[in-house]
Amino acid sequence: MSDSENSTRILLIDDDLKLCRLIASYLQPLGYDVVTEHTGPRGLDRALGEPFAAVLLDVMLPGRNGFDVLKELRKQSQVPVLMLTALGDEPDRIVGLELGADDYLPKTFSTRELLARLRAVLRRSALTAKSREPERAAPIVVGDLWIDPDSRTVTLGQSPIALTPVEYDLLLCLARVVGRVRTREQLLLEVADRDFESFDRAIDVHISSLRRKLGDDPRAPHFIETVRGSGYRMLRAEPALRF
Numbered sequence: 001m002s003d004s005e006n007s008t009r010i011l012l013i014d015d016d017l018k019l020c021r022l023i024a025s026y027l028q029p030l031g032y033d034v035v036t037e038h039t040g041p042r043g044l045d046r047a048l049g050e051p052f053a054a055v056l057l058d059v060m061l062p063g064r065n066g067f068d069v070l071k072e073l074r075k076q077s078q079v080p081v082l083m084l085t086a087l088g089d090e091p092d093r094i095v096g097l098e099l100g101a102d103d104y105l106p107k108t109f110s111t112r113e114l115l116a117r118l119r120a121v122l123r124r125s126a127l128t129a130k131s132r133e134p135e136r137a138a139p140i141v142v143g144d145l146w147i148d149p150d151s152r153t154v155t156l157g158q159s160p161i162a163l164t165p166v167e168y169d170l171l172l173c174l175a176r177v178v179g180r181v182r183t184r185e186q187l188l189l190e191v192a193d194r195d196f197e198s199f200d201r202a203i204d205v206h207i208s209s210l211r212r213k214l215g216d217d218p219r220a221p222h223f224i225e226t227v228r229g230s231g232y233r234m235l236r237a238e239p240a241l242r243f
Helices: 016-032 038-048 066-074 089-100 111-132 167-173 184-192 202-214
Strands: 008-013 032-037 054-058 083-084 103-106 139-140 146-148 154-155 160-161 180-184 224-227 231-233
Touching: 008 016, 008 038, 016 032, 016 111, 032 038, 038 054, 038 066, 038 231, 054 111, 054 224, 066 083, 066 089, 083 089, 083 111, 089 202, 103 111, 111 167, 139 167, 146 167, 167 184, 167 202, 167 231, 180 184, 184 202, 184 231, 202 224
Parallel strands: 008 032, 008 054, 054 083, 083 103
Antiparallel strands: 139 146, 146 154, 154 160, 180 231, 224 231
């Protein structure tokens, strides 16, 4: 079997040719087969048409920007996506996370940080796949919220809720310890598998998106309560009365 057959295939979508060569030359000796595309449309076609372990996606792309590519990709695929953003562009990072990116990396990254982030999203993806293997786990029920760890599905009342992998993992993490506070640091380490910067808003963005999908009002929460200065807590919700 050739080295390429043993490699982990990564798709890099970025129009900076020099950066693409740098990333490829760094990752390939470490066991990664780096495939590159330099426009949004070609990158999206490649991501949807071939199997990849992860996608490294730049925000600023010719033809179609990274947000549009991610939005279309998420309609058909849950492949891990690590977004590359310009330094200090917090709105870009927030938009990317809300659209379903698994992580983001400022373009001033070191190659070591890139490798650490890439390994983290790949580990999380592997755990997600493993959780779908046939060992039955009891569903978790919180009020009208039904969480099935085996199928990684969530139902609210009679309606299925579509969550990103990170949103699902956050919900499951909170639901497993109903009534107890989980700090942002605990959630980051358990869900994202890395230690974010102390002022990183990633968890808050994911929680906000999760609440929106659950129809939960943060000012009068039914499911997820913000504990000021600490983190978040899943409330012991009662099933809604139906007449």
